[in-house]
Amino acid sequence: MxxxxxxxxxxxxxxxxxxxxxxxxxxxxxxxxxxxxxxxxxxxxxxxxxxxxxxxxxxxxxxxxxxxxxxxxxxxxxxxxxxxxxxxxxxxxxxxxxxxxxxxxxxxxxxxxxxxxxxxxxxxxxxxxxxxxxxxxxxxxxxxxxxLQGVNLAEYLASHGGRLTEAQAAEIMLPILDGLQDVHSKGFLHRDIKPQNIYVTASGRPILLDFGAARQAMGERSRSLSVVLTPGFSPYEQYHRRGEQGPWTDIYAFAATYYYLLAGCAPPDAPERVAADELSPLSALVPGISPDLNAAIMQSLVLDAGARPQDVFMFRDMLRGKAVPPPPAVPAAPARVAVPVSAPAAPPPLPSVSVPPVSAPLPGAAGAPVYAPPSASSPLPYPLPTPPPYTPPPVTKKSPVGAWIVVMLLIAVAAAAGLFFFGGSDAAKKKSEPAAAPPVRTAPAKQQQPAEKPPQPQPTTPPKATVTDKPATAPTTPAEAGKPPTEVAPPPSETPTPPRQQPAVRTQPPAEKPATPTPPKRDKGSLW
Structure with a gap:
C-alpha cells in the first residue's frame, strides 16, 4: 500500500x-x-x-x-x-x-x-x-x-514594502477581529496573536491560526514561559504565571500586530516598557492616521490590563469614536469570575458603563472556557453610544472671606446690642461728649476718655456715622444699633476722615487740658 x-x-x-x-x-x-x-x-x-x-x-x-x-x-x-x-x-x-x-x-x-x-x-x-x-x-x-495556500502576515508585509496603508491594514485586521470575537464568544482565548499566526491566502483572505493556549498552560506548569511569549506582541500579564488573562490579553496582541503593519516595526517588549515606556504613538510614525484608529491601538497597548478595551465590542466602538476606555487609575477586579466589570464610580446622576463579565482562565484547562462569554440572546454588554468621559461639574463654593465677614458682622451687631442694653451707665456718663471725632487723634486704641476739644459748630442735621473715641463702643441711639456694623469705624491708626462739616481748628493743644475735664454744655445739635 x-x-x-x-x-x-x-x-x-x-x-x-x-x-x-x-x-x-x-x-x-x-x-x-x-x-x-x-x-x-x-x-x-x-x-x-x-x-x-x-x-x-x-x-x-x-x-x-x-x-x-x-x-x-x-x-x-x-x-x-x-x-x-x-x-x-x-x-x-x-x-x-x-x-x-x-x-x-x-x-x-x-x-x-x-x-x-x-x-x-x-x-x-x-x-x-x-x-x-x-x-x-x-x-x-x-x-x-x-x-491554506498563501503566506503568513510577516511575509505578506515584507512583500508589500514593509508597511501597509491604513486601508490595506484594515482589510486584514478587521476580518481577524471578527474571528477573534467568535473565539471569545465561545469562552476561548487565542493567547498568541502575532504576524506569524495570521495567514493571508492567495485570494487575500486573512486566517487566524496556531492558538497558544496549550503552550501557555505548559509554560505555567513548567515555570518557563518562553514557549509562548513573543517579544513585542505578548502583553505584560503573560510574563507572570499569576497574571490575569482574558479578552484584554488578546486585544493587546491584536493591537500590537495592527501597530506592526502600520509602523513597520513591533512595539517594544512589555517588560522593557515598565521602567521606561518608549512606545511611539502611531500618529508620530504614520502621518495622517485616523485619530480614532490611533487612539484605539494606543489605548489597547497600555501595560495596565484594566485600562485597555476589555473586549472586541469596546475596541470596535473605539474605532468608531464611540467608546471610552477605562481609566488606568481604576485597577482590574481581583477576581474575574463571572463578575461584571464596571466603569469608574460616578455621582448618582450619571449611569455607570459596564463591560461584559469575564473570569480568570482555569488552571490546566486549555480547552475549557477561560471566561464567561456573553449570552447570544443578551443585549450588548454596554449601551451604545457610550457616554463621554464624566467630568464633575464645578462645585460652587462660598467664599471663606465672605463667610467670615458675615460672621463678624453678626458678632459686631450682637456686641453692639449687648453694650447698648447692658452698658447704659457708661453711656450716661458719656452723653455729654461731642458727637464728632477730633481731626487729630493721639490717644491709643484702648483710651477710655477722649481729649477735650473746643465746642464745634452746631450741625443742622446729625451726621449719619458717628466716630467714637474708642473702638467697639455701643451706638448712641437704638436706631443706630440696627445699622450694619460696617458703619462702626475700626480703631484708626492714622488721622481719620473728618466729618462733613469741618470743625473749628483747635486753639490750644491737647496737652493743656485739665486733669479732670468738665463736661461742656449740651449743644443744640447734639443727639442727646
Whole structure:
C-alpha cells in the first residue's frame, strides 16, 4: 500500500515519478532534513500522508503539509513535539520524553493540546482556521486542519514594502477581529496573536491560526514561559504565571500586530516598557492616521490590563469614536469570575458603563472556557453610544472671606446690642461728649476718655456715622444699633476722615487740658 505513495511529491503531492526534483513544483526531496521531523510519506491514522514541513519547526510542535487519502485534498498536520521535553525515537517516528520529570510535563502538555483541538473543532468562522480531525499516535498527538495556500502576515508585509496603508491594514485586521470575537464568544482565548499566526491566502483572505493556549498552560506548569511569549506582541500579564488573562490579553496582541503593519516595526517588549515606556504613538510614525484608529491601538497597548478595551465590542466602538476606555487609575477586579466589570464610580446622576463579565482562565484547562462569554440572546454588554468621559461639574463654593465677614458682622451687631442694653451707665456718663471725632487723634486704641476739644459748630442735621473715641463702643441711639456694623469705624491708626462739616481748628493743644475735664454744655445739635 505504501508503494502507491512513493512517487508522490512531498511538496505538492503530485506524481513526480522517480525524480528527486518535482517537475511540477520544483521541490527537491534529496535536500537534507533535520532528524527531528517525520520521514516523508508516513501515513497517520490510516488517512493522512505526511509531506514537507510548513514553515520552521517550532519549540512546541511541527506542522507538515499532508494529503487526505479519503477526501483527496491537501491538509495541514500539526504534531505535538515540545523539543525541551521530548524527542524522536530511533524509529524516526515515535516520540519519547527525555526524562521521567520531562515525561510528566510532556503528558500534561499533550492533554492541553488535545483540549485545544477539541475547542478549535467547534469553530466555523471564515477567518479562523478549521480543524478537521485530531488523534493520538506515535506517543504524541496530531491535529489536522485545512491547508491554506498563501503566506503568513510577516511575509505578506515584507512583500508589500514593509508597511501597509491604513486601508490595506484594515482589510486584514478587521476580518481577524471578527474571528477573534467568535473565539471569545465561545469562552476561548487565542493567547498568541502575532504576524506569524495570521495567514493571508492567495485570494487575500486573512486566517487566524496556531492558538497558544496549550503552550501557555505548559509554560505555567513548567515555570518557563518562553514557549509562548513573543517579544513585542505578548502583553505584560503573560510574563507572570499569576497574571490575569482574558479578552484584554488578546486585544493587546491584536493591537500590537495592527501597530506592526502600520509602523513597520513591533512595539517594544512589555517588560522593557515598565521602567521606561518608549512606545511611539502611531500618529508620530504614520502621518495622517485616523485619530480614532490611533487612539484605539494606543489605548489597547497600555501595560495596565484594566485600562485597555476589555473586549472586541469596546475596541470596535473605539474605532468608531464611540467608546471610552477605562481609566488606568481604576485597577482590574481581583477576581474575574463571572463578575461584571464596571466603569469608574460616578455621582448618582450619571449611569455607570459596564463591560461584559469575564473570569480568570482555569488552571490546566486549555480547552475549557477561560471566561464567561456573553449570552447570544443578551443585549450588548454596554449601551451604545457610550457616554463621554464624566467630568464633575464645578462645585460652587462660598467664599471663606465672605463667610467670615458675615460672621463678624453678626458678632459686631450682637456686641453692639449687648453694650447698648447692658452698658447704659457708661453711656450716661458719656452723653455729654461731642458727637464728632477730633481731626487729630493721639490717644491709643484702648483710651477710655477722649481729649477735650473746643465746642464745634452746631450741625443742622446729625451726621449719619458717628466716630467714637474708642473702638467697639455701643451706638448712641437704638436706631443706630440696627445699622450694619460696617458703619462702626475700626480703631484708626492714622488721622481719620473728618466729618462733613469741618470743625473749628483747635486753639490750644491737647496737652493743656485739665486733669479732670468738665463736661461742656449740651449743644443744640447734639443727639442727646
Amino acid at each position: 505504501m508503494a502507491e505513495w512513493d512517487t508522490l511529491c512531498p511538496g505538492c503531492f503530485g506524481d513526480k515519478g522517480n525524480q528527486d526534483v518535482c517537475p511540477r513544483c520544483g521541490y527537491d526531496e534529496s535536500e537534507r532534513r533535520t532528524p527531528l521531523v517525520l520521514p516523508y510519506r508516513v501515513v497517520l491514522n490510516g488517512q493522512f500522508v505526511v509531506g514537507k514541513v510548513l514553515g520552521k519547526p517550532g519549540g512546541f510542535g511541527i506542522t507538515y503539509l499532508g494529503w487526505d487519502i479519503n477526501l483527496a485534498t491537501l491538509v495541514a498536520i500539526k504534531e505535538y513535539l515540545p523539543r525541551d521535553y521530548a524527542g524522536r525515537d530511533a524509529d524516526h517516528a515515535s516520540v519519547m520524553a527525555h526524562s521521567r520529570e520531562d515525561a510528566n510535563l510532556f503528558r500534561f502538555g499533550l492533554e492541553q493540546f488535545l483540549n485545544e483541538a477539541r475547542t478549535l473543532a467547534r469553530f466555523d468562522h471564515p477567518n479562523v482556521v478549521r480543524v478537521r480531525s485530531f488523534f493520538e499516535q506515535h506517543g504524541t498527538a496530531y491535529l489536522v486542519m485545512d491547508y
